[in-house]
Amino acid sequence: MKKSLALIAALSALALPMSAQAHRAWLAPTSTVLSGTDAWVGFDAGMSNGVFIADHAAMGLDGLVITAPDGSTVAPENVMRSRYRSTFDLHLTQPGTWRVANVMGGVVVSYKQDGATKRFRGTEADMAASIPADATEVTVTRSDSRVETFVTLGAPTTDALQPTGKGMELVPVTHPNDLVAGEPATFKLVRDGAPAADLDVTVARGGARYRDNPEEMTVRTAADGSFTVTWPEPGMYWLNASVRTPAADGRPAASAQYNGVMEVLP
Structure with missing residues (x-):
């Protein structure tokens, strides 16, 4: 009984994850x-080998959050999912900058029951009820993706x-809709609100x-999470950074990933 209660307490302290993406989102x-x-x-x-090439799988949009310039949340329109990509429209009814994000996460739990290895993958809300009381060798991995x-x-x-203070996020120093080829732009990465230092950021056109x-190209974040990109050409760019931390001090292993898309003008 004590082990069952301890397991439930440990699992309930976690937030949603998603397994590491093998393809670029x-x-x-x-x-x-x-x-x-x-x-x-x-x-x-979508998710594909090359950025913006719909050739692998459509992206699920269950975690889609659209933030209007006034901070309110707005629903997408004309949402559709095909074999290789998902699509939707956004009606801009307010002047200013809109943030469109698909936020995903969960936990992966590995455990043994009656000598057999089993796994659970899902949400925090379903974890406690899904792991049997007699489970042993329980390991939990938390994951967040934006x-x-x-x-x-x-x-x-x-x-x-x-x-928002959750997962890996981009904090603009240079506005993300004010990017010009040949000019430097600076951003910061934070993880759960703290600077994400010493991370490689992949930038692909x-x-x-x-x-x-x-x-x-690859740039690296400084101690305060900041990094600078000088855009070589106009076009649509994809930015990616990820980090994984091992289990320690009673905390589970955890990973976080950020994928951003920005347009650079001539």
Whole structure:
């Protein structure tokens, strides 16, 4: 009974995870900077070997969170899922910058029961009821993933860009919809609100299918989580950073991943 209660207590302290992605996850808008007082933007979401090439699997959108310039949450429209990509539309009814993010997570639990190894993969809400009381050799891995992009109607704003304090997040120093080829842009990465230091950030430009050179580069975050990118060419770019920490001091192993999409103008 004590072991059962201890297991439930340990599991209930965790948040949602998602297993590490073998393919590159992206959420690409049809436009990122628009004028006027009312506009529509379409989005493709997928996972593939090359960024923005829908050739592997559609992305599930259960974790989609769209934050309007005033901080409110807005629902997407015309949501569809095909074999290789998911799509949806967003009606921009407020001027300013919108944050469009697919936030995923969960836990993976490995345990033994009657000598057989078993696994549970799912949400925190389902964990305690899914792990039997007589389970032994229980190991838990927590995972969080964020895939996001930004669009601006009219003048850029920053209210929707505030971090939530959960998982890996991008904190803009340079506004993500004010990027120009040949000019440096600075951002910060945080994990659960703290600086994500000494991480490699992969930066890849779309359109690699039509080039011999994939045009990827790697930059590293400083002690405060900041990093700077000087964009070599205009285009749509994919940014990725991930980190994994082993189990220690009673805490489970955990991983966090960030995937961002930004447009760089000439």
